[in-house]
Amino acid sequence: MIKNITIRDFFKLAIVLADVRTPAEFAHGHIPGAFNLPLFSNEERVLVGTTYKQIGREQAILLGFDLTGPKWSGFIKDALLMAPDKKIAVHCWRGGMRSGAMAWALDLYGFEVYLIEGGYKRYRRWVLDQFEQSYQLVILGGMTGSGKTRILQQLQNLDQQMIDLEELAQHQGSSFGTMNKMVQPTQEQFENNLAYKLKDLDISSKIWLEDESHNIGKLSIPNPLWKQMTQAILIDLIVDLNQRVANLVKEYGQLDKEFLISCTERIHKRLGPVQTKNAIAAIKENRMEEFIRFVLVYYDKTYRTSLSKRQTDHVLLLDIARLDPAANASQILNFSNTIPPTPVQ
Structure with a gap:
């Protein structure tokens, strides 16, 4: 049985999702959790598209059958590996012939198939819509080395809603941000992953984010969300310079020297x-x-410049004297509970 469903319907189901677009399309951006079951290779899709434009639809369909003919049993075996219960959702770019053909074959074999209406294109519309919503953001600020990421993780342990933008971006925000090992996703995939995190949050309750520049490495925070971040309350953590240096030496001091020099x-x-x-x-x-003290001269100046662009009544100072991120998180949470909500209009 084939059932047409919306992307919102799919989110309510606990089933496997097959993306039948090409490996190149999938790598550029896909729905988080999906697996790639490409009907065509990258080269085959170009060939079919060219045939469609130069000769016509019917010839392109025949070519598509010629190209996929030997592959159908492989498609079904791959689908069975991912969905042994034979329940699967399928999509292509616009919910057209590629996903329709795959859905037909899987249905014929006995799968319960859910076909996503509008395909990945409709999903991308949903992604961009998530950034237009109003959120109760609280921004955790502080100069480089203040331990903000570890505190955010502890806030999450205290049942607070938190999104780690640097984890999603696979970058820690500075020139040294890849840590000589992280590989950033595409801009599109970063947005997909971010929207997927946002969808499960209660937008009427606080959501904690770290203070970031508009760009995290080569990626950009989507403009509507970035605007809300710049207008939200920011808790500026005041941490002793020596402690910040110690934190950064521990974090960066063991990295490859050539990497540090290049950065x-x-x-x-x-x-x-x-x-x-x-x-x-x-x-x-x-x-x-x-080395850390030398580069902090620049990063501290940059942070102060960024802070000066915010509304002064939206920047709240908080001294952090403890070395324990869990204790700091509790202190910050208690402090934040005294702050009235400031929804973005």
Whole structure:
């Protein structure tokens, strides 16, 4: 049986989702949790599309059958591996011939098939709609090395709603943000993953986010959400400089020296020639605390500049003296409960 459903209907179901677009389309952006069951290879899709434009629809369909003919048993076997209960949802780009053909074959074999109306294109519309909603955001700020990410994780342990933008972006926000190991998703996939997180949150309750620049590495926070972040209450954590340096030495001090040098050179115009030279020398000589202090001159200045652009009555200072992220999270949560909500209009 084939049943047409909306993307919102699918979210209510606990079933496997097959994306029958090409591997290239899937890699560029897909619904989180979907697996790729491509009807055509990247090259085959180009060939079918060219045939459609130059000769016509019927010839393109015949070519499609020629190309997929030997592959149908493989499609069904792959689907059985992912959905042994024989319940599966299917989509392509617009809910057209590719997903229709796959749904027909799986139905013929005995699957219970759910065909997503409008396909991935409709899902992308849903994604962008999530960023237009109004959220009760609370932004956790503080200079580099304040331990904001660890505190956010502890807030989540206290049953607070939290989205870790840096985790979704696979980047920690600075020139050194890939940590020499993280690979960022595409902009489209970042948006897909972010919207997928937002959909499960109670928009009438607080949602904690870390203070970020508009760009996290090569990715951008979607404009409507970014605007709300800049207008939300920001709790500015005041953390002792020596503690921040110690945190950063622990986090970055063991990274590959050539990676650190390369990242430092990328910000040489903002650091200045003397500061850059001193920072690189400190890296080479394993004077990691000094290296951190050199680059913090730039990052602290950048943070203060960013903070100055916010409404002053939306920036609330909070001294953090403890070294324990869990204790800090409790202190911050108690403090936040005294702040009246500020919905974005």
